Amino acid sequence: xxxxxxxxxxxxxxxxxxxxxxxxxxxxxxxxxxxxxxxxxxxxxxxxxxxxxxxxxxxxxxxxxxxxxxxxxxxxxxxxxxxxxxxxxxxxxxxxxxxxxxxxxxxxxxxxxxxxxxxxxxxxxxxxxxxxxxxxxxxxxxxxxxxxxxxxxxxxxxxxxxxxxxxxxxxxxxxxxxxxxxxxxxxxxxxxxxxxxxxxxxxxxxxxxxxxxxxxxxxxxxxxxxxxxxxxxxxxxxxxxxxxxxxxxxxxxxxxxxxxxxxxxxxxxxxxxxxxxxxxxxxxxxxxxxxxxxxxxxxxxxxxxxxxxxxxxxxxxxxxxxxxxxxxxxxxx
Amino acid sequence: xxxxxxxxxxxxxxxxxxxxxxxxxxxxxxxxxxxxxxxxxxxxxxxxxxxxxxxxxxxxxxxxxxxxxxxxxxxxxxxxxxxxxxxxxxxxxxxxxxxxxxxxxxxxxxxxxxxxxxxxxxxxxxxxxxxxxxxxxxxxxxxxxxxxxxxxxxxxxxxxxxxxxxxxxxxxxxxxxxxxxxxxxxxxxxxxxxxxxxxxxxxxxxxxxxxxxxxxxxxxxxxxxxxxxxxxxxxxxxxxxxxxxxxxxxxxxxxxxxxxxxxxxxxxxxxxxxxxxxxxxxxxxxxxxxxxxxxxxxxxxxxxxxxxxxxxxxxxxxxxxxxxxxxxxxxxx
DNA sequence: TGCGGTTTTTACAACGTTTACCGATTCTGG
DNA sequence: CCAGAATCGGTAAACGTTGTAAAAACCGCA
Numbered sequence: 001x002x003x004x005x006x007x008x009x010x011x012x013x014x015x016x017x018x019x020x021x022x023x024x025x026x027x028x029x030x031x032x033x034x035x036x037x038x039x040x041x042x043x044x045x046x047x048x049x050x051x052x053x054x055x056x057x058x059x060x061x062x063x064x065x066x067x068x069x070x071x072x073x074x075x076x077x078x079x080x081x082x083x084x085x086x087x088x089x090x091x092x093x094x095x096x097x098x099x100x101x102x103x104x105x106x107x108x109x110x111x112x113x114x115x116x117x118x119x120x121x122x123x124x125x126x127x128x129x130x131x132x133x134x135x136x137x138x139x140x141x142x143x144x145x146x147x148x149x150x151x152x153x154x155x156x157x158x159x160x161x162x163x164x165x166x167x168x169x170x171x172x173x174x175x176x177x178x179x180x181x182x183x184x185x186x187x188x189x190x191x192x193x194x195x196x197x198x199x200x201x202x203x204x205x206x207x208x209x210x211x212x213x214x215x216x217x218x219x220x221x222x223x224x225x226x227x228x229x230x231x232x233x234x235x236x237x238x239x240x241x242x243x244x245x246x247x248x249x250x251x252x253x254x255x256x257x258x259x260x261x262x263x264x265x266x267x268x269x270x271x272x273x274x275x276x277x278x279x280x281x282x283x284x285x286x287x288x289x290x291x292x293x294x295x296x297x298x299x300x301x302x303x304x305x306x307x308x309x310x311x312x313x314x315x316x317x318x319x320x321x322x323x324x325x326x327x328x329x330x331x332x333x
Numbered sequence: 334x335x336x337x338x339x340x341x342x343x344x345x346x347x348x349x350x351x352x353x354x355x356x357x358x359x360x361x362x363x364x365x366x367x368x369x370x371x372x373x374x375x376x377x378x379x380x381x382x383x384x385x386x387x388x389x390x391x392x393x394x395x396x397x398x399x400x401x402x403x404x405x406x407x408x409x410x411x412x413x414x415x416x417x418x419x420x421x422x423x424x425x426x427x428x429x430x431x432x433x434x435x436x437x438x439x440x441x442x443x444x445x446x447x448x449x450x451x452x453x454x455x456x457x458x459x460x461x462x463x464x465x466x467x468x469x470x471x472x473x474x475x476x477x478x479x480x481x482x483x484x485x486x487x488x489x490x491x492x493x494x495x496x497x498x499x500x501x502x503x504x505x506x507x508x509x510x511x512x513x514x515x516x517x518x519x520x521x522x523x524x525x526x527x528x529x530x531x532x533x534x535x536x537x538x539x540x541x542x543x544x545x546x547x548x549x550x551x552x553x554x555x556x557x558x559x560x561x562x563x564x565x566x567x568x569x570x571x572x573x574x575x576x577x578x579x580x581x582x583x584x585x586x587x588x589x590x591x592x593x594x595x596x597x598x599x600x601x602x603x604x605x606x607x608x609x610x611x612x613x614x615x616x617x618x619x620x621x622x623x624x625x626x627x628x629x630x631x632x633x634x635x636x637x638x639x640x641x642x643x644x645x646x647x648x649x650x651x652x653x654x655x656x657x658x659x660x661x662x663x664x665x666x
Numbered sequence: 667t668g669c670g671g672t673t674t675t676t677a678c679a680a681c682g683t684t685t686a687c688c689g690a691t692t693c694t695g696g
Numbered sequence: 697c698c699a700g701a702a703t704c705g706g707t708a709a710a711c712g713t714t715g716t717a718a719a720a721a722c723c724g725c726a
Contacts, residue, residue: 002448002471004712015676020714028674050449051393052712055384055681069413071610076409080402083430095428097416115335115682116383222614251614258616277404278611281555281584283591337682348706353684361703385682388711 003046012040023048054116063304064120066096066108072221073276074246075123078144081297082121089305091118100125119304125189140307142300146193154307156300156319160190163289163323164197165204167243167271170287170325172205174332176241176269180213182228182253183220183245191216194245194273213239217249225252233260240268241331247272247279250286254330270330284329292322336379345373356381387449396637397453399429399441405554406609407579408456411477414630415454422638424451433458452637458522473640475633479526487640489633489652493523496622496656497530498537500576500604503620503658505538507665509574509602513546515561515586516553516578524549527578527606546572550582558585566593573601574664580605580612583619587663603663617662629654 009016014033021029022037040046054060065082067075079095086093094117098104105124119140124147143155171179181198185191195214202209212235215228225244229252232239244250250272257264264270264284272279272288279286299319306314327333342349347370354362355370373379387393398415400408412428419426427450431437438457448471456477476488504512514531518524528547535542545568548561558577562585565572577583583605590597597603597617605612605621612619632652639647660666 002712005714006712016712017677017714018675021675024714028672030674033674047448049388049712051384051387052681053714055382055388055683055711056713056715058681060384070403070416071406071410071413073404073406073409073611076406076412077404079409079428080404080430083403083428092427094425095412095416097413115380222610226614251611255614255616277555278406278584281559281588282615283588335682338684339682349682350684350707351705354705357684359704361705363704366704382682385711386684388713389682389684391711 003044004049005046008037008040008044008046011044012037059308060116060118061091062094062117063091063301063308064094064096064108064117066098066105066120066122066124068098068100068123068125070095070097072248073278074248074274077276077293078123078297081293082301085294085297085301089301091301091305098125118308121300121304140304142304142307144296144300146190151316154303154317154319156296156303156321158289158291158296158321158323160193161197161200163273163291163325164194164243164245165201166197166323166325167273167287167289168198168201169205170327170331171241171243171269171271172201172207174241174265174269177207178210178213178237178239179207179241179243180215180232180239181243181245182215182217182225182232182249184214184216191245198243220246220248222248222252222255225249226256227252229253229256233257233262238268241270242268243271245273247274247276247286247288250288250330251278251282254282254284254286264330265332269332272330275326280328287328287331287333288326290324290326292324296321336377338379338381341370341373341377341379344377345370392641393449393451394424395427395450396424396634396641397427397429397441397450399431399438399453399455399457401431401433401456401458403428403430405581406611407581407607410609410626411456411630414626415634418627418630418634422634424634424638431458451641454633454637473637475637475640477629477633479523484649487636487650487652489629489636489654491622491624491629491654491656493526494530494533496606496624496658497527497576497578498534499530499656499658500606500620500622501531501534502538503660503664504574504576504602504604505534505540507574507598507602509572510540511543511546511570511572512540512574512576513548513565513572514576514578515548515550515558515565515582517547517549524578531576553579553581555581555585555588558582559589560585562586562589566590566595571601574603575601576604578606580607580609580619580621583621583663584611584615587615587617587619597663598665602665605663608659613661618666620661620664620666621659623657623659625655625657 005016005019009019019037022034065079070076070079083093096108098108117139121142121144123144141153143153145157146160168179181195183191184195199209215231217224217228225248242253244253250270253270254264257268262268272286275288275290279288303317338349338352342352351366352370355367398412403409403412416426429441431441450472452473454475454477457480474486476486478490479493501512514528516524517528532542548564550557550561558581575586577586583603586603587597590601595601605619608621608623612621636650
């Protein structure tokens with residue numbers, strides 16, 4: 001039993017357009033008419049047809065969030081936060097798992113889900129910053145993370161260089177000198193930006209950086225962290241501290257350390273990045289860089305909605321998410 | 334620059350209808366025409382307008398997945414799996430976070446997102462089974478989890494009684510006798526069904542069940558597991574094994590045990606339920622009941638699509654997800 | 667009462683797609 | 697080479713909503 005606008009109109013004894021006006025808060029309506037219509041809507045339990053509205057208005061109040069994988073704790077928490085932030089503003093989030101595949105990312109970019117989506121919040125992995133900036137998308141995009149798009153797209157990100165500097169400096173302040181880094185990567189992505197902060201901190205403390213202590217690994221999951229840690233332990237001179245570029249890597253590293261019978265933080269101190277819940281409850285609990293996720297979600301959504309609202313020509317904005325270093329047991333906190 | 338069906342038609346030199354026919358795989362089209370149209374579609378990078386199509390067809394190829402919270406690992410993995418399963422079939426999943434609130438669940442049920450959604454996969458928390466069955470929804474629903482809807486809705490779930498029986502029996506086979514349960518709950522939900530299997534196993538082994546060892550707690554997160562474990566340790570006669578009704582509870586319990594300086598599994602053996610990734614990498618790694626998530630996702634989606642396709646009158650189906658007990662370090666595996 | 671001006675309501679035409687209904691074209695066999 | 701069948705393509709009318717523009721109702725004031 002589908003209820004249409006015309007059903008409501010018939011019931012309220014007014015025209016279809018008047019009902020539409022009531023729904024869309026058109027100002028000039030007598031409170032009497034409004035009440036009548038509201039009552040009819042209640043009685044019939046009417047809900048506007050999203051498709052029809054979207055077709056007519058050219059707006060759907062849907063946005064997409066494109067992330068590599070929803071099952072990864074950081075992205076799961078991000079998705080939850082963005083959904084909440086969007087819901088507050090009456091809009092719905094559609095989550096797109098790109099699985100880090102270039103093809104899927106491209107599809108997100110130009111496919112745009114058949115014009116249903118009003119805009120995208122995009123957390124790219126494979127697609128190069130340049131390519132993203134290049135793509136002439138019909139709809140606004142807000143970028144998340146370190147990758148820049150040649151300065152052409154709005155972006156919301158942690159100051160990863162500063163955050164990594166903070167994390168590394170914390171390890172140095174504990175008296176550690178052989179500090180490894182797990183997750184360094186080539187290109188302009190997360191891995192290379194965080195390495196920059198890491199090296200900067202070492203340099204500031206007068207510690208020469210040892211390439212043997214910088215491990216790239218193949219990914220950003222626990223297994224990659226575990227494998228990298230095994231490599232580090234096999235070195236003639238193993239590290240006394242490790243800065244992992246995300247929490248999953250750190251949790252993997254902790255597992256390897258536990259297996260090796262090493263004590264954390266006494267033998268090796270460990271710092272992560274992201275502040276996912278697993279790290280907070282892990283034993284030992286994980287010292288980590290904590291971006292303000294609510295802030296991030298809220299501003300990313302607000303930024304996108306502002307563009308959608310038509311501020312297409314406004315200057316590009318680049319927002320920095322506040323972060324703190326949560327010192328916990330894995331560094332003796 | 335919006336491309337419409339008519340643009341494609343003009344380019345290919347055919348009528349709008351023909352293009353539509355090609356897109357919808359209408360059988361009687363010369364391969365020549367088809368090729369021409371395909372080419373035009375390629376060249377113009379045409380994508381059908383989802384709103385218009387959905388308005389006309391009454392179908393959107395969107396389904397919703399309603400879960401309590403996306404950030405919880407089990408649900409994050411579930412969301413990922415369902416999304417994948419749906420994408421394989423060319424349909425898109427919209428994730429709804431109900432946050433366990435009755436209001437949100439109700440909204441999902443009758444709001445139905447303004448008729449955009451073709452159906453729902455629903456993992457209810459607060460809404461009572463009866464209420465769900467009652468609701469005369471316009472669109473099909475597939476239920477996930479223990480809660481039954483008075484036998485009126487299709488459902489996909491693990492045989493929780495059997496699985497809990499298996500888990501408890503495993504602990505008994507290790508020689509444990511004071512086996513606690515964390516997460517027991519009233520009503521007809523997860524907590525009570527799993528308790529049933531737990532008690533059954535105790536009974537089968539001739540162990541009297543001790544109410545002091547059954548903790549309800551307030552939720553299903555790490556903190557709840559940690560708190561419950563603290564209660565158990567405060568007992569005059571603490572348990573030598575704990576069966577937690579999900580992995581998060583178990584991870585919380587492990588944290589408390591570590592803080593108390595107790596050894597797992599020597600002092601206390603721990604079993605969880607869900608097989609989330611955190612448990613696999615935890616130290617000690619977590620013995621747990623592992624439902625076949627791919628199977629679950631695939632069948633839930635298939636079931637829903639079958640209903641959507643019009644098999645509304647077919648008999649209700651109740652599918653049992655295969656599960657295995659993964660024996661790991663937390664029980665000496 | 668009648669008039670300008672203002673407020674409130676209405677009719678009609680889109681938005682881009684698919685479907686029902688036909689008319690046109692091609693193919694087959696005699 | 698033609699009748700009839702099979703195949704293919706075109707026209708027009710929906711789907712439910714909102715924007716435009718115009719009509720109707722109302723107001724106060726002369």
